[in-house]
Amino acid sequence: MTGPQGRLFGTNGVRFIPGVSADLEFVIKFAECIGTYFSDGEILAGRDGRLSGEVMSLALTSGLMSSGRGVAEAGLVPTPALQYAVKALGYRGGVMVTASHNPAEYNGLKIMGADGVEINRLDEQKVEKVFRDGSLKRADWKNVGISRSEPSVIRTYLNGILSKVDTGPISGRKFSVVVDPGNGAQCLAAPYLLDMLGCKVITINSIVDGRFPGRGPEPTPDTLGDLGAAVRAVGADLGVAYDGDGDRALFCDENGTVYWGDQSCSLIADYLLEGTPDATIVTPISSSQVVEAIAAKRKAKVIRTRVGSVEVSRTMIERGAFFGFEENGGCIYPAHIAVRDGGMATALMLECLAARGLSFSKIMANTLPKFFQAKTKIGVAPEKVKEIMKAVEKQGGQRLEKVDGLKIWTDDKSWVLVRPSGTEPMIRVFAESDTEEKLGSIFRKFARLVKSASAS
Numbered sequence: 001m002t003g004p005q006g007r008l009f010g011t012n013g014v015r016f017i018p019g020v021s022a023d024l025e026f027v028i029k030f031a032e033c034i035g036t037y038f039s040d041g042e043i044l045a046g047r048d049g050r051l052s053g054e055v056m057s058l059a060l061t062s063g064l065m066s067s068g069r070g071v072a073e074a075g076l077v078p079t080p081a082l083q084y085a086v087k088a089l090g091y092r093g094g095v096m097v098t099a100s101h102n103p104a105e106y107n108g109l110k111i112m113g114a115d116g117v118e119i120n121r122l123d124e125q126k127v128e129k130v131f132r133d134g135s136l137k138r139a140d141w142k143n144v145g146i147s148r149s150e151p152s153v154i155r156t157y158l159n160g161i162l163s164k165v166d167t168g169p170i171s172g173r174k175f176s177v178v179v180d181p182g183n184g185a186q187c188l189a190a191p192y193l194l195d196m197l198g199c200k201v202i203t204i205n206s207i208v209d210g211r212f213p214g215r216g217p218e219p220t221p222d223t224l225g226d227l228g229a230a231v232r233a234v235g236a237d238l239g240v241a242y243d244g245d246g247d248r249a250l251f252c253d254e255n256g257t258v259y260w261g262d263q264s265c266s267l268i269a270d271y272l273l274e275g276t277p278d279a280t281i282v283t284p285i286s287s288s289q290v291v292e293a294i295a296a297k298r299k300a301k302v303i304r305t306r307v308g309s310v311e312v313s314r315t316m317i318e319r320g321a322f323f324g325f326e327e328n329g330g331c332i333y334p335a336h337i338a339v340r341d342g343g344m345a346t347a348l349m350l351e352c353l354a355a356r357g358l359s360f361s362k363i364m365a366n367t368l369p370k371f372f373q374a375k376t377k378i379g380v381a382p383e384k385v386k387e388i389m390k391a392v393e394k395q396g397g398q399r400l401e402k403v404d405g406l407k408i409w410t411d412d413k414s415w416v417l418v419r420p421s422g423t424e425p426m427i428r429v430f431a432e433s434d435t436e437e438k439l440g441s442i443f444r445k446f447a448r449l450v451k452s453a454s455a456s
Contacts, residue, residue: 007124007128008128008131009121009124011422012118012310013096013098013100013109013111014110015099015102015107015108015423016107016108017107018052018055019052020105024055024056024059027056027059027109028059028062029063029131029136030063030109030127031059031060031062031063031066031067032063032064032066032067032137032138033067033127033130034064034109034127035063035064035066035067035068035069035136035137035145036130036135036137037111037123037126037127037130038093041070041091042069042070042071042091042092043064043069043071043091043092043094044071044082044085044091044093044150044153045060045061045064045071045072045094046074046076046077046081046082046096046097047076048077048078048079048097048184048244048245049076049184049185049187049210050098050099050210051210051211052107052210053097057097060095060097065144065145065146065147067136067138067139067145068139068144069092070146070148071145071146071147072149073147073148073149074150074151074153076185076208077157078184078185078188078189078242078245078342078343079100079185080157080247080337080339080342080343080344081153081154081157081246081343083112083116083337083341084156084157084160084336084339084341085116085150085152085153085157086114086115086116087115087116087337088156093111094111095109095110095112096109096245098110100243100244100245100247100248100423101218101219101243101248101328102217102218102424104210111124115338116338117313117314117337117338117339118310118339119310120314154188154189158189158192158193160336161344162196162197162347164336165348165350166355169354170197170198170199170350170351170354171198172198172354173350173353174199175198175199175353176200176202176234176236176237177202178202178203178204178227178230178234179191179202179206179239179240179241180203180204180206180214180224180227180230180240180241181205181242182215182216182217182244183206183207183208183210183212183217184212184217184242184244184245184246185245185246186242186246186342187206187207190240190242190246190343190346191203191206197347197350199350202234204227217244219241219329221250221258221259224250224252224258227256227258228252228255228257228258229256231252231255232254232255237254237359238251238254238360240342240346246343247330247341247342248261248326248328248329248342249329249342249343249345249346251264253360255361259364260327260329260373260375261327261329261330261331262283262287262288262325262327263290264329265283265325265326265331265345266291266325266368267363268345268352269291269298269325270294270367271348271351271355272333272348272352273294273298273300274298276322277298278299280300280301280303280316280321281295281301281302281322281324282312282316282319282323282332283302283303283304283305283326284304284305284306284311284326284404285304285305285306285401285403285405285417286307286326286327286404286417286428287304287326287327288327288373288432289371290368290371293368293369300322303315303319303321304403305403305404306403307405309330309332309340312324312330312332313339316332316338317338321334322334326340327375329342329345331345333348371413371432371433371434372432372434373439374430374431374432374439374443375428375431376443376447377426377427377428377429378426378427378428378429378451378454379425380425380427380450384453384454385427387453387456388427388454389405391449391453392408392449392453393406395408395445396408398410405419405420406418408446410438410442413433413434414431414438414439415431415432415433416430416431416442416445417429417430417431418446418450427450427454429443429447429450
């Protein structure tokens with residue numbers, strides 16, 4: 001169960017298929033390595049709603065206790081709730097059992113430091129070194145860790161979000177919101193957050209089910225047709241959907257139009273930057289160029305990173321950034337906590353809409369320049385990746401960027417990014433242009449190229 005260069009960690013934590021690519025012995029041993037890495041203090045542990053989550057949580061707790069760490073068990077919670085609670089309640093660190101947006105058969109482990117943010121790449125390597133060279137530490141019988149319950153995580157999380165937004169105007173608008181947690185962990189938090197903000201709440205796919213029967217754990221414009229239809233049917237002001245562990249949010253307007261995360265987060269950024277000129281925004285190489293237009297208007301600086309919330313969060317902390325986001329709907333607001341958080345994104349969006357006083361669709365049209373996007377992921381055999389990327393690089397272009405994968409600019413307003421996934425045996429293809437015609441041309445070309453090279 002290794003990724004590129006034999007790494008255990010991928011783009012975001014360690015992920016695998018329980019019982020297929022890793023077993024409970026692996027989880028226990030890896031947990032002992034995590035406990036060795038932390039060396040002291042109490043660890044907050046939680047899980048999302050995946051079917052394998054409960055048994056993996058037991059294995060995680062066993063391994064952490066074996067290393068001498070005390071464990072506070074949060075149970076089933078959204079990932080950002082656990083991360084916020086680690087920081088707010090003063091834990092040594094945290095571990096979340098989750099595979100985020102991956103298909104239902106996957107699960108994994110995400111490690112965060114005392115600040116609630118995922119540990120950086122260097123610290124990931126330290127954990128891996130302990131695992132590979134067998135230098136993990138086990139406590140003797142007198143010093144085995146103690147497990148206890150921590151029931152206040154979601155309450156702490158919701159109160160933290162409410163403290164960072166202007167609740168009065170939101171409540172005054174009496175928004176009608178359709179919420180689609182996708183049978184994931186935000187079922188336990190997002191509807192209550194919206195109720196606390198004075199919204200009328202309509203829910204779909206709102207019962208936790210680790211099979212994700214409603215529309216799967218990954219929200220995309222293609223999978224959120226029911227959300228858009230529900231918004232139109234009840235005359236709601238907007239809709240919001242979350243991924244399996246609740247750290248990402250995608251929004252749709254009153255017409256049912258679903259926006260990618262870099263569009264909705266650029267709108268939030270534009271609103272927040274009104275009172276904070278000369279700030280810094282951090283976003284991955286895969287996000288829309290619309291952020292540069294917003295930044296220029298607000299006299300802000302944009303820093304581009306590799307794909308992955310770890311890269312964005314840690315860069316934001318290092319550079320003192322004001323705001324950050326990912327194209328997949330990961331909104332990061334350091335005034336709350338420097339991790340992506342679907343709940344915080346929802347509250348910020350409502351504050352933005354309340355302040356602007358227009359419909360969602362009109363605000364989007366009035367604020368953001370128009371670009372067209374297309375995205376897909378193509379299953380590939382791991383041994384084919386290098387060959388595929390060589391074929392892509394041979395295509396050339398006006399400009400080539402190698403921050404993460406290959407980003408080829410075909411003109412000043414059109415680009416395609418071809419990037420191996422760090423969490424699945426896939427290659428992801430992103431494309432953007434200022435016209436639908438150019439977008440379709442470059443997207444089809446490179447998607448065909450990847451499929452052809454993977455089949456050869």
